[in-house]
Amino acid sequence: MSFGEIFLNEFLGTGMLLLLGCGVVATAILDRSKGLGGGWLLINFGWGLGVFAGVYVAFESGAHINPAVTFGLAANGTTDWSDVPAYILGQMAGAIVGAVLCWLAFKEHFDIEEDPSKKLAVFSTGPQIRTYSWNLVTEIIATFVLVFVVLSFGNSPVDIGPLAVALLVVGIGASLGGPTGYAINPARDLGPRIAHAFLPIRGKGSSDWGYSWVPVAGPLIGGVLGGLLARAVY
Template sequence: MGAIFLHEIAGTAILTLLGGGVVANVVLTKNKGKDGGWLLINFGWGLAVFAGVYVAFATGAHLNPAVTLGLAASGNDLFPGNEALGLPAIAATLPNIVAYIVAQMIGAFLGAVICWIAYKKHYDEETDAGNILGTFSTGPAIRAYGWNFVTEVIATFVLVFIILLFGKTPAGLGPLAVALLVVGIGASLGGPTGYAINPARDLGPRLAHAILPIRHKGGSDWSYSWVPVFGPIVGGVLAGLVSLLVV
C-alpha cells in the first residue's frame, strides 16, 4: 500500500507539473513560450506522461483513475509485477483500487501547486481568469454538457483500450508508446474539451485553483467539473469491458 501511494503520488505530480506547465507557458502573459499553440500543448502533455510513467514504474504507472478502473474492469491485475526487478504483482482488489485513485488525486493536486510556484510571477501578471483556470483544468470550446461528456468518453476509451493492447503486444516502446498516444489523442480529439481523459488530472488541479491565492483567478467552473471526471471514468470502464471481447 505504501508503494502504491509513493509511486502514484510522485508520478501523477510530475504529470500535472509538466502538463500544467506547458499550458502555463503557452497561455500566461510574458512567458517565452507565449502563443506556442495547440500542438506544443499536445507534445508537452505527451512528454509529461512519458516522465510520469518512468517515475511510477513500480506500480504500473497508472497516473489516472480511468486507467485503474479500466484495468480492473478488464479482469487484469492492476500491475502484473516484474520478477527481474523484484516487483510483486498488485491485485485489483477494492483497497488497492482506492489507494491508486486517492494517490493520483493527491499527486495531481501537488503537481498543480508546484506548477503555480514555478510560474508565480506570471500568474501575478495575468488578468484573464479563463487563461488562469486553463492552466489548472480543462474546459469546453463549445459548452454542451452532454456532447462534452461524450467526447471525453470517446477520447478516454481510445486511451485505455490501446493501453490494454500495449500490454498484449511485443512493441517494446514502453512509456514512449503511451506518450505518443496522448499526443495523438490531443491532436485528433482534444479540441472540443481540452481532453482531460483523466479525472485526477482535472479534479486535483481544479481544487488547487480554488484554494490557491491567485490574483484575478475568478471561479473554478464547478458546473462543468463533473464532465472531465465522469466522462473518463465511463470511457475507461467501457474500454476494459470491450477488451474482454477482443484482447
C-alpha cells in the same frame, strides 16, 4: 504491492505529470512567458512528455497515473479492485501537489496575467462549445481510446514502453482534444481544479465547478468501456 507503496508511486508519478502538463499550458498562454503563443501542438506534446515522465516515475506500481486507467484495468481484471483506493488517493494527492508546484514556478506570470480564464485553463479543462451531454461523449470516446489502446499494447510484438503511451496521448490530443481540451483523466482535471480553488491566485475568478463533473464522469465511463472491450477482444 502494499497500499503505501502504490500510493507513493502514483503520487510521485501523477505529481510529475501535472507539474509538466500544467506547466506546458502555462508556458503557452500566460502573459510574458517565453513560450507564449506556442499553440495547441506544443500543449499536446508537453502533456505527452509529462505522461512519459510520470510513467517512468510510477513504473513500479504499473504507472496508472489516471483513475480512468485504474478503473479500466480493474474492469479488465488486470488490477485488483481492492487496490483501487490506493491508486486513486495517490493520483489525486499527486495531481493537487503537481498543480501547486506549477503555480509556484509561474507565480509572477499568474500575477501579471489579466485574463482569469487563462489562469483557470492552466489548471483544468473546459469546452469550446458548452453542451454537457456532448462534452461528456467526447471525454468518453477519447478516454476509451486511451485505455483500449494501452491494453492493446500488451498484444503487440513491439514494446516501446512509456514512449508508446506518450505518443498515444499526443495523438489523442491532436485528434480528439479540440472540443473539451481532452482531460481523459479525472485526477488531471479535478486535482488542479481543487488547487485553483484554494490557492491565493491574484484575480483568478471562478473555478467553474458547474463543468467539473464532465471530466470526471466521462473518463471513468470511457476507461471502464475500454477495459471491458479489451477483456472481450484479448
